[in-house]
Amino acid sequence: MDRPQILVLGTGGTIAGSARSATGQSYGAGELSLEAMIGDVSSLALDAQLLPRTIAQIGSQDIGWSEWDALHREIVRAQNDPAIAGVIVTHGTDTAEETAYLLDLTLPAGKPVALVGAMRPADMVGSDGMRNFANAVRLVSDEDAAGRGVMVVMGDTVFAASDIRKASTSNIDAFRGFPRGPIARVTPSSLDWFAPAHRDAIQPRFDWPQKLPRVAILTAGAGMDAKPLEALLSIGCKGIVIAGMGQGNAPRVVLEALAKAVRAGVPVVRSARVDEGMVDRNVEVDDDTFGFVAARSLGPAKARIMLMLLIANGITDPARIQDAFDRP
Template sequence: MTIPRILVLGTGGTIAGAARTRTGKAYAAGEVALETMLGEAGSLELEAELVPRPVARIGSQDIGWKEWDALHRDIAAAQDDPVIAGIIVTHGTDTAEETAFLLDFTLPPRKPVVLVGAMRPSDAVGSDGMRNFANAVRVASDPESAGRGVLVVMADTVFAAADVRKAATANIDAFRGFPRGPLARVTPSSLDWFAPAHRTGSPARFAWPDALPRVAILTAGAGMDAKPVEALLGIGCKGIVLAGMGQGNAPRVVIEALSRAAAGGVPVVRSARVDEGMVDRNVEVDDDAHGFVAARALGPAKARVLLMVLIANGITDPARIQAAFDGR
């Protein structure tokens, strides 16, 4: 049997974290080198050859263009390398959904690409990191993982990048999927898909840009005024995502300020600050009149990522942006 070769790109995060005490809450993300982590994984007798390539050793709250550009470049090269069967990215959980979604929209789904993290640092009692990593190896090694886009593996569960979100601050099972639930259940010794791959043979949906524009998330709250909108425009935001109340609503003065921004050529996307649900067009807010875009199933974080990619690809017309959100 041929042992699959898996490229492992390390960015740090809790999966590479070191706790101050094994039973305490405090820890430092990214303290454990990728090679050290893979050395520990070697004792698990995983049926794969793991090729380490460190990218960063940071908490995922600090990830940005530099790391995203490096990940995209390395994954694209690995997809063209016939000896690489799959790619794993070790990543902090705070922004895993954003990195996964960004890569998902800008890479073809030719080979498995799996993001994996942990909710507890590597040396904490009950750490979940090594089991999650073993599960990620199982997924990245499976040819049936191809054609599904970028995947996120946490707590014996496989999610699609388009659906996954972090829904709890500290639970081992902190990740959820919406509008679809999990794609598969996985353990270090088994993998059960719930449906066939749906993107086999499809190209990348958008080109990888030279840079990403400044797009901000504005969270709506009772009693707020228009000043935050004016401030965001003042610092040169090229797009604004509203994390609104309910189905993406906000005080009238905020909606009016955002309407002026949209009329001035700054795309505005309405999403919701609530944990889950659809934001449809023209429910409480008249999107047609204001020139807004409804985020549909995407929460604020992913809506921001998609809007950045669209603007970077020269797509600023609200109708075209809406079509991308509808078909995400």
């Protein structure tokens, strides 16, 4: 049996990082070329043909529209190529949840697509990159990986793009899932799914846009006023996500300023700055009166991605936006 062909799209990140010291903390993200990393992986004798293609060599804090557009284009091309079994994207961990979710919302749930990263660079003691990569190869080579949307592989854990978030700055076990936990456990030689595929034959939720509108995240804090919001609106923000206290709350003066923005045609989504939990409608804040949207299970980063795609697809009515956030 021929080995599966897997397209590997490199963007940089810690998985391609170079440490200043094998036992220190400082490192440079994206300094190792994808070809060099694939060369190291070849020593693992994985049962796959890896086809490397570099998109960028940057830290994921610098990921933006040009890299997203290139990734989407290359993945669509791979999905239409019968010779390609699946796609792996090497990516920094800081914004992995945003890239994964953006791709998940705009790609068909056909051939498997997995983002993989690392919490320690390749030449640091205890590096996790090569094992994570080997796990990703095992994942996308599996016949049952199709129909699950975009996934993220970290450690021996597989998360759905809609659930994953980075919950620790530096721990090796840095990622969590909400509202679901992991959807599978994987090692280079084994894979255990926890549930059947849930998106088989479902087309993308959104068309890929020509560009994404400016949407900002405003973090609520005690004693704040409306000036930060006014500044964001003055630079042309088309939508606002509030990372609020508790269930997405904010000082009254900020809520009133946000309601004014809604009346001016700028959608506002309430999410929470806390690590985990649902943000429901009309709990602490009167969403019906203010015209706000409750982010439900999405944290601020993914709520921003969702709102950008909605606005880019011409959806700005709060009721329609709420329907999109209510959909699992």
